[in-house]
Amino acid sequence: MTASTQQRTRHFCDTCAIRNRAICADLENQEIDLLNTIGRRRTLAPGEQLLWEGDEAVLVANVIDGVLKLSTQTSDGREQILGLTYPSDFLGRPFGETTPYGVEALTEAQVCVFERRDFDRFAREHPRLEHRLLERTLAELDRTRRWMLLLGRMNAEQKLAAFLLEMVDRLGVNSATDNGAALTLPLSRQQIADVLGLTIETVSRQFTRMKNEGLIDLPSRREVVILDRGALEDRAA
Amino acid sequence: MTASTQQRTRHFCDTCAIRNRAICADLENQEIDLLNTIGRRRTLAPGEQLLWEGDEAVLVANVIDGVLKLSTQTSDGREQILGLTYPSDFLGRPFGETTPYGVEALTEAQVCVFERRDFDRFAREHPRLEHRLLERTLAELDRTRRWMLLLGRMNAEQKLAAFLLEMVDRLGVNSATDNGAALTLPLSRQQIADVLGLTIETVSRQFTRMKNEGLIDLPSRREVVILDRGALEDRAA
DNA sequence: CGTACCTTTGATCTTAATCAATGCCAGTGG
DNA sequence: CCACTGGCATTGATTAAGATCAAAGGTACG
Incomplete structure (x- = not known):
């Protein structure tokens, strides 16, 4: 909301706390400028939901500050939290039709959101970004699998x-x-x-x-x- | 072993059963030829191990035929299987130092293996391949998270x-x-x-x-x- | 055939779930 | 300022699901 006025500010990302850790880290200034034009900041209150499980995947985001949970539910309504995301983590399902889990802020949180279609296009045109996203996704998969051991054994x-x-x-x-x-x-x-x-x-x-x-x-x-x-x-x- | 004689055969991939489903699907013939020079086929007997948890990550592979298991162990020796891989799935940890889980063939299996360093280099030079790998990894992450619900609840x-x-x-x-x-x-x-x-x-x-x-x-x-x-x-x- | 391994079945035990109070704050309004 | 409310959290008693321990059946393979 406060961010909307800054939406096209040239140096939006320059003050970003996670500029050098998130998937945008390797981008050139010129690319960052472009990314700025499709992203916007959003602040979430604790308990506020960003994505709903099963919805069409419309948004993806970088976590700038705060902690969010990814979760899914059993048919009888019990919840299983699938993961927590922290600053510099990436959120949402690029290149996918539906959002596979709900996302809710646990603390006050700040995220940098993109329309999924915009992000997908940008990513395909910028292999450096896609590579960072791949590295992150691979690391997340490793972490998730380690968590499976915890749940199962x-x-x-x-x-x-x-x-x-x-x-x-x-x-x-x-x-x-x-x-x-x-x-x-x-x-x-x-x-x-x-x-x-x-x-x-x-x-x-x-x-x-x-x-x-x-x-x-x-x-x-x-x-x-x-x-x-x-x-x-x-x-x- | 039988594959070693074919290692540099030009049309190695042409007869590949998963040519159009694996991460190499979008590659041009010229790129496929190049990939051929760094990959080789390997047949695994049931129970044969391809990768060991904790080892340096030296190999990655495409599954051509058969079923393999990914698994890890608790400190007291019990096992948790983290996932199963089927034909056209990708295996191993690109861009990583250590192999995060063991890989063992459950059935007789055929895989197309690459030295991780060769593969990493090739992937970075071929965004189309990296994109396919990203899509696959994202899908695998979704599947793994759904499995967490099973284990936890x-x-x-x-x-x-x-x-x-x-x-x-x-x-x-x-x-x-x-x-x-x-x-x-x-x-x-x-x-x-x-x-x-x-x-x-x-x-x-x-x-x-x-x-x-x-x-x-x-x-x-x-x-x-x-x-x-x-x-x-x-x-x- | 016989042996070895895997699987099934049974009896018992343990862990965590469930059911049920009670306790502890934080916020609200008298 | 204090009592009331409502939402978490803790604690206790009991139950149930699955683990563990133990034995016996099958099946495959030499």
């Missing part, structure tokens, strides 16, 4: 430990990879359960157990302090 | 029903999408368990139950006849 404790470690890494918490790192979870207990394929009660019990065992501290519902990363890594097996 | 019956339906579709069984379709499973009970995140006993019990309920018939260990596809679809929910 790990117990509740291993799942939660792995989740917390992934959170620490992805949210880039300070505390120099060491103990004492404090993170603010962008997810509710229910959403964590939906990521891990568990119920909310099981997640809650595991949190309490880890706290009692001194692995973590829970100053508030949304905050976690990592007290013993090594032990957590052992639990994640 | 479905019970044993739903998992096996979905597995059988996927098998019918992917193996392209005759019987015109209808009942009576007979398929030969390329997987043992244990391997099916490893795909679905179950134990062999649970898989066996579900097979027996479906047979008793008249959904399927089991003429032999590796054969399944779909007697009531509709009911199976209901179970897969």
Whole structure:
């Protein structure tokens, strides 16, 4: 909304926090200018939905700031979160007819959105961009497959430990990879359960157990302090 | 091995069964000739391994014939199958340092292999190929995410029903999408368990139950006849 | 034939789901 | 300022699904 006035500003991307990490990183200034003309910024409030599962795939986007979830539902309405996206990640289904999952902002988020058709055309004309997108998609596929191991073969404790470690890494918490790192979870207990394929009660019990065992501290519902990363890594097996 | 003599045959790809479906489909004859010089065919026996998890990523391949499994292991040695590949699928990790999963032939299989570095270079110089690879990778990511829902939220019956339906579709069984379709499973009970995140006993019990309920018939260990596809679809929910 | 492996079947146990309260805040309005 | 409300989260009791342990059947192959 605030972005609409800037839509054609020449140096729109110059101030972009993810300019050098997103799929647009390798583009020449001239190409960036062109990309500017088809993209626009959009701010999302927590809980706001960007894409709906099964809809025609009209939009794709780069995540500039915030965390969003990709999710799908079972026929009886339970949810499975398929992935989380963080700044510099790419979102949506280029070269596809329908959106394969819903996308919802978990925190306040800023995205750089494109009409899918515009983006598809631009990508086909700019192999450097398409290459970056390919690299990203391959990496995402690897990550997703590793997550399958978690869902298929790990117990509740291993799942939660792995989740917390992934959170620490992805949210880039300070505390120099060491103990004492404090993170603010962008997810509710229910959403964590939906990521891990568990119920909310099981997640809650595991949190309490880890706290009692001194692995973590829970100053508030949304905050976690990592007290013993090594032990957590052992639990994640 | 038998292929080595043909390595530089000009029309190597012309007789390729997947020439029009694999990532090489859009290439010009001239480009195909070039691709020929860096690729070679290889035949794999059932159980033979092509890539090892964690190894340096040296090879990528197109599947020409047969079924292969991609798998990873937990620290305590249990296996999780991450996916199955069928003719025209692409295999391996281009643009990556290490192979993220093991690859093993389930049936006798024929693949068209490339040194990863050769392939990477060729791909970067041929955007059409890279585009096909991107489309394939995006589709594979969608499929993998759908599988996550299965692993995270479905019970044993739903998992096996979905597995059988996927098998019918992917193996392209005759019987015109209808009942009576007979398929030969390329997987043992244990391997099916490893795909679905179950134990062999649970898989066996579900097979027996479906047979008793008249959904399927089991003429032999590796054969399944779909007697009531509709009911199976209901179970897969 | 006999052996070895895979599969099936049965009995029991464990884990996480389900069912059911209760507790804890944050925000609202009296 | 405090009591009320409603939405999460925690905790407890019970149940159910699938894992595990154990044994016996089949089938394939030498």
